[in-house]
Amino acid sequence: MHKVLSVVATVAILLSPVAALAQQSAPPSASAIYLDPTASAEARATDLVSRMTLAEKATQIQHGAPAIPRLGVPGYNWWSEGLHGVARAGEATVFPQAIGMAATWDTDLIHQVANVIGVEFRAKNLEDRAPDGSTRQYRGLTVWSPNVNIFRDPRWGRGQETWGEDPFLTSRFGVAFIEGLQGDDPLHPQAIAAVKHFAVHSGPEAGRHRDDIHPSPRDVTETYLPAFHAAVTEAHAQALMCAYNAIDGAPACANTDYLQRRLRDDWKFDGHVVSDCAAIADFYLPTSHATVPTPEEAVALALKSGTDLICDFMANGTFKPENTVKAVEQGLLPESVLDAAVHRLFVARMRLGTLDPVGTGPWAAITATDYDTPAHRDLALQTARESLVLLKNDGLLPLKAAPRRIAVIGPNANTVEALVGNYNGTPSHPVTVLDGLKARYPDAEISFVEGTGWVAPPLEDIPDLAFCQDAACAAPGLKAEEFAGPDLAGAPVASRTDLNAKFAWGSPVRQERETSIRWTGFLKVAEPGQYRFRYTGANGYRVFVDDVLVADVWDAAWPTSDTAIDLTADRPHAIRVEAIQKGSRASQKLQWSRPGSGAEPAMRSAADADLIVFVGGLTSKFEGEEMVVQAPGFAGGDRTSLDLPAPQQQLLERLHATGKPVILVLANGSAMSVNWADAHLPAIIEAWYPGGQGGQAVAELIAGDFSPSGRLPVTFYKSADDLPPFTDYGMDGRTYRRFQGAPLYPFGHGLSYTRFDYSPLTFDRRDVAAGEGAKVSVEVTNSGSRDGAEVVQLYASRPGPDAPVRSLVGFQRVELKAGETRRLDFDLSALAMSVVDAQGRRSVPAGPLTLWIGGGQPVPSAGGDTPSGSEGRLMIRGSADIPAF
Incomplete structure (x- = not known):
């Protein structure tokens, strides 16, 4: 989705003139059909829509649909994410990212995983429901997953969200996931899957709001549509999300050839279509498709073309229900077309039971605490085990005996970021690779040195003595202001002096507390030169130095990289740190990389070790959705190079030169050209983003507690230069099916400990x-x-x-x-x-x-x-x- 803005859509709509007009009609009788849970969803929706005013109907095609009190209709936010677990809703079971689940080649397992995700959505929905039954964003039962786009090019940053490059494999996993999530009763689904992004969509991210793709008829039939067809006709997905890009001259969310002829006429799809977020605004924005000149015409075009639900943001005009009312009043949009869209949306809500009393229906046995359970984490661990791909093994693995001294090195060795990927929840008991090795080898001497950052020097904790409250540094510490919500809004609920920008929780694990903190003061440095900053919290943060924004990850689902800044030692520098805090995770603190900091501590650690485990790769800070990444090899959340980033590669080569055995563990969401490592290192493990328990699985594989069985769902090429241009959607020269060269590791590759x-x-x-x-x-x-x-x-x-x-x-x-x-x-x-x-x-x-x-x-x-x-x-x-x- 487009960058998440902090909006309270329901409040804004309820205060609008349109919503005020909507309250003038009389309330229904208790015998109204739409209030009868025993009536069919279609009959209930028909009855309800017939009682609604134009203004009320206009509010219901927004993803943040407000309550209609006179009809007893609770508010409902349609936007929930669940690619590999309940996302953005606090603690939840975090399974391996989708590309890792695809590496299991185990559709029965993924069916179980999706079923658990559906259970956790039900639990989160129960936990969060307001007294009137209204539901907030990310706590609904309409799940905007799975992503069945074809990972046609490894440079695409969002490819991690897919099931890989093959249409058949993607189809099988898409069906398994949808059936597991929705359950086996189409009239009363556990949750509704919205399969995305329809269609012909797989980067580049930078141009997605204006790109017009002209795929060949062969590629449409052979590659781009099979997984969507299977999702609709086999798995009976009850929702679909249309894409940002245009196809053959028409925006995907206004493309009648795809939304009407193919989807509804040929495939008999009877669910609802939701736009990708802000895709309808692209219809009229001059920097995007600019298909029509006004928001009213954009809404009309979307609904007449087959889109039912508009995901948007307050900043864009299409978010306003008034535009829909005007579109009808101006003759741009027949009210009957609006009625059909609202009817489809309420059929979905009736099937889910969102208007029925809590504790009724076929899913009544699910409770508000049925998420992030030990059994669910065990399933995440099993999925992580099956997702791991042993890319290379010269006989080092499994280890023949427990090492006495292990040096764990690398930027992904001890960070939760490397476990969770994007569109993720928060694991309550995360196990990094370092944690996993310590637990698996309790008698070994295990040292950890980061050695390098992902694309820059390594980070370390900033000492308390570096901070002071004023420019004269007369008093140590920082001014801390704590706010009640996650947006630094209103007056602080607490103010104090902290010695450092740190935060520790003392609340129970299950507590879903949300707050935000601002620290302000000054920073002294002993060495002049370039510095980088990172806050280690699992949620959003910003860091300003001398009023320059040097790190911006405020929306945790929308990460950007940090920026180096030159600091001098002759004066203190103003610093401001702002952070969102959710849940009960501890060890949240500010870190920096200093001039001259580098690999030497890692080399000293390696010199004393019997075994080196280097955990590198990427994180969703560098590959993901429409991002800003300031580093060589990256562009707009996509990649321009498939190589391991240079700082990691350089340290890896130095570690190999010690003569000690080096295991390379990769955490990433896309193919990497680790040619040097393949030629020189004895063992390489592809871990993907392995989920909350991923570090335990990696340690067990190294120890030989199970034989690896993961297989690549994508081709690992030797270089991005072996591929056609990224902007070319033609499949010739791409994927194992039409690539004529020699791959580094072919699609389907994976080694075992047996034969x-x-x-x-x-x-x-x-x-x-x-x-x-x-x-x-x-x-x-x-x-x-x-x-x-x-x-x-x-x-x-x-x-x-x-x-x-x-x-x-x-x-x-x-x-x-x-x-x-x-x-x-x-x-x-x-x-x-x-x-x-x-x-x-x-x-x-x-x-x-x-x-x-x-x-x-x-x-x-x-x-x-x-x-x-x-x-x-x-x-x-x-x-x-x-x-x-």
Whole structure:
């Protein structure tokens, strides 16, 4: 979504003239159909909409829909986020980021995860409901997840939110997630999934409000739409979010070809469509699409094109219900079109039970405390274990014996940021990699030195003696002002002097307290030169030095990088630190990087160690949504380079030069070109953003407590230079399906601590008439000495100019004990045998179909690892056209 502004939409709307007019009608009788929980959602919505005034209906198509007291309708905020757990609503179970969940290749597990996320949304909703039943932002039951956009290019900062680069894998995970989240009763869903962002959307972030994408018909059919089709027609997602960009000249949220012809007419979608946030404002803003000249015309265009709900911000005119009223009064928008949109929205609310008494309905057993439970954290741990991908292993792992001394080094070794990714909740018991190693090796001497920041020198705590209250430094400390809410608003509720910009909680873990603090004073430095600042809290913060904003992460969902500032030692410098505090996390403090600080402490630690674990990569401070990142290799939340940032790379090479064994653990949301590490280091682990319990999973993998089974859902390229331009949405030269070069690590790659062998393929038939299906089988044997899980992958290849190199058409994750053999069957559909031509038509041509079943593609990684597997061939007689999906 666009940057979150601090708005109280409900209050603003209720105080508006439109809302005032809405209160003039008489209240309904107690026998009104919409008040009857036993009536159908459609009948209830029809009855309710018939009783509403134009002004009232206009307020209900905003994401912050206010209460209608005369009708007994509570307020409802439609905006909730749940990519990998309940996000932005305080403490919740934080699962691995979506790209990490995709690396499990375990749809049954992700179905369980999504079900738990749905339970936690119900719990948060109960915990937060106002006496009249109204619900705040991020506590609703309409979840704007999953993101099934195709991660077509690893430079996209939001790719971490997706299920990877393959349309088939994305489809299977999208279906599993939606079905788990919504539950198995479409008339009474546990929560509603809004699958996003429809359609043809995957960066660059900087131009998304004005870009007009012209995808080829082949790419639309083959790549960009299959996962959306599966989400709607198989999983029956009850909501969909349209994207910012335009497609073939029309903004996605006003594109009737996609929203009407494809979605509603062809796919029979009967849910509601919500705009991405501020996407409707893009219709008329001159710096964006500028499709129409006024907000009224923008609202009218959106609703007539098929968008039902407008997510927006107070700063943009489309947020105002008055514009919708004017659009109707000016003849721009038929009221019947508005009625249809409001009807669809209230069908959703009736199905969710938001107008019904608390404690009724099929989900009544869920309580307000059913979130962040030990059982849910255990599931997050299991998901983290399965998400880890062993990229390289020269035999160092698993460790043969417990090391006596371990040096843990790197910017992601001991930070919660590296666990949670973006669109995240707050883990109450986070386990960093450092924490995990200490717990797993309690008798080892474990040292931790950051050694380097992500893209700059490392940070350290600022000593108390550096602060003073005035420019003369006559008194130590800082003035601290604490505010009741998260926005520094109103008069301080407490004022005091603190020796440092630190904050510690003493409240119970479950307490959901929110406050904000401002520290002001002066800072003395002993060394002149460049300094950087960071506040270690899990929530938003800002740091000003001499009135210059040097660190801005005020909205925790909208991080930006810090800025270096030159300081002198001849005078104190004014400093102001502002921070949001939520929950009960401790150890929140101000840090800096000083001139000359660098790798030497890390090198001293490494010199005394038997093993070095370097935990590097990225965080969502550097890759994410429409950000400002001031560092080489990054642009607008996207990346211009796939390399490990230079400061990390330089330290890693120095650590390797010590001759000590170095394990590289990567925490990141996208592919990285770790070519040097692959050539020189004995072991590399891809941890993604592994969730609240991720550090424990990493430590267990290193120790060999389980055999790794994660597989890459994206290709790791050797360089961004191997790819077409980022702005080019054509799929030629992209992803494993159409990339002609040699990857660093191919899609589907992942090593194990055991070995799996494959029998020759068997078929129920060798000749298949075009349009018919077939069955292929294989026996898989764990021929190693320990138990493990294999991800068995089925790929199909067809000759011809339109066909990809190969396509994933099936997969199964199977647990096998040492020495165990199991037969696996795959149903091969006509769709799996098909190709898509340049006009977007799908057909099954005559000729050979080559199949590969194995633990990955039949492609070696840069290190020479080639998965075991088995190849076979079918012959297809005749040809046949088949449906596109």
